[in-house]
Amino acid sequence: MKNFINNVLTGMSMGIVVCLIPNALVGEILKLIIPYVPQLEIILNTSVLAMSLLPVIIGVMTGICFKLTPVQTCSVGLAAFVGSGAYTIDADAGITIAGIGIVINIGITTALAVLFVQFLGNKLKDFTLLLMPALAMFVPGLIGNAILPFVRTGSGYVGLIIEQLTTLQPVVMGALIAMIFSILIISPISTIGVATVIMLSGIGAGAANLGVCASGVGMCIASYKANNIGTAIAHVASAKIQMRNFFMKPKIAFPMIITAGILGALAGLFEIVGTPYSAGFGLGGFVGPLKYLSLVGWTPYTLTVAITLFIALPILLNVILLRIFSMKLKWITSEDYKVHYE
Numbered sequence: 001m002k003n004f005i006n007n008v009l010t011g012m013s014m015g016i017v018v019c020l021i022p023n024a025l026v027g028e029i030l031k032l033i034i035p036y037v038p039q040l041e042i043i044l045n046t047s048v049l050a051m052s053l054l055p056v057i058i059g060v061m062t063g064i065c066f067k068l069t070p071v072q073t074c075s076v077g078l079a080a081f082v083g084s085g086a087y088t089i090d091a092d093a094g095i096t097i098a099g100i101g102i103v104i105n106i107g108i109t110t111a112l113a114v115l116f117v118q119f120l121g122n123k124l125k126d127f128t129l130l131l132m133p134a135l136a137m138f139v140p141g142l143i144g145n146a147i148l149p150f151v152r153t154g155s156g157y158v159g160l161i162i163e164q165l166t167t168l169q170p171v172v173m174g175a176l177i178a179m180i181f182s183i184l185i186i187s188p189i190s191t192i193g194v195a196t197v198i199m200l201s202g203i204g205a206g207a208a209n210l211g212v213c214a215s216g217v218g219m220c221i222a223s224y225k226a227n228n229i230g231t232a233i234a235h236v237a238s239a240k241i242q243m244r245n246f247f248m249k250p251k252i253a254f255p256m257i258i259t260a261g262i263l264g265a266l267a268g269l270f271e272i273v274g275t276p277y278s279a280g281f282g283l284g285g286f287v288g289p290l291k292y293l294s295l296v297g298w299t300p301y302t303l304t305v306a307i308t309l310f311i312a313l314p315i316l317l318n319v320i321l322l323r324i325f326s327m328k329l330k331w332i333t334s335e336d337y338k339v340h341y342e
Helices: 002-033 038-052 054-065 070-082 103-120 125-165 170-184 191-197 202-223 229-237 239-248 250-270 284-296 300-328
Strands: 087-090 094-097
Touching: 002 038, 002 054, 002 103, 002 229, 002 239, 002 284, 054 070, 054 103, 070 103, 070 125, 103 125, 125 170, 170 191, 170 202, 170 250, 191 202, 202 229, 202 239, 202 250, 202 284, 202 300, 229 239, 229 284, 239 250, 250 300, 284 300
Parallel strands: none
Antiparallel strands: 087 094
16 A cells, blocks of 8 residues: 555655656746747747646656556556646637646546546456547546545645634744645645635745745755755755655654744734735746745845845745755655655
């Protein structure tokens, strides 16, 4: 069972990296440049299109982790898309693909699809190529689609809890929201989805961005010894790369959560703000700091605050706390952050 969960989480983590990193790297920067160089819009649109393929890629990556056959692997990818929630069907508009779907449900559907194709194995014999993709979509895929509303509702409860926190004193609220989002970003729950569902804005959105930033920067620093430099940097755009390791050993996130709490409190103190559509991105694509600057204005003071809270302090605090947790307390090692994608 442990190996099964490991493979599913690894597949999800790698799928998220492949599909979300391109947009995270260039998305917000291109939005600033496109008004002056409209020819670059095709690059932005391409990166957004890649994000919509997340369910399929998660299914395929998971199939690879389980060493399934090509037909089985593609069947898992198709089933994951059917149960993802990344599309809507309207009698007038037809089928519309929007967003990346509900990541938790993608994982559940993917796991069911893997079990299903493994159960079928060679039972279909000569009809494997003909029947397996269809059966995967019609059985585990539609099961995933059926439970989607319940999973979406469950995720919504997380949003309601966070929404209640926004009524607290700004510093306390900022610390708590940042800590929650620092955990959500390394879980299957979408930080962007939660933020938009509850329309998190103002200091709450700013704190959420700093919480995501704390985990991304912290995981980058913590993992560079165990991984190559490219993989380490990728954590800044999406700390979900560490999803598998976090579920296996939650204490690896303690330094980042503490960092998030400090940064979140400072968000309340310095009035770091954001919008429902920027909260949850953190430093990925520089969405968090750029949105803050666009809302409060570009001045030497605000630029200094942005650089300090989004870059300098996350690095400094994480370095100090990682050293404490690894060298003093000996709770974590660099190998705890090893990303397995072979």
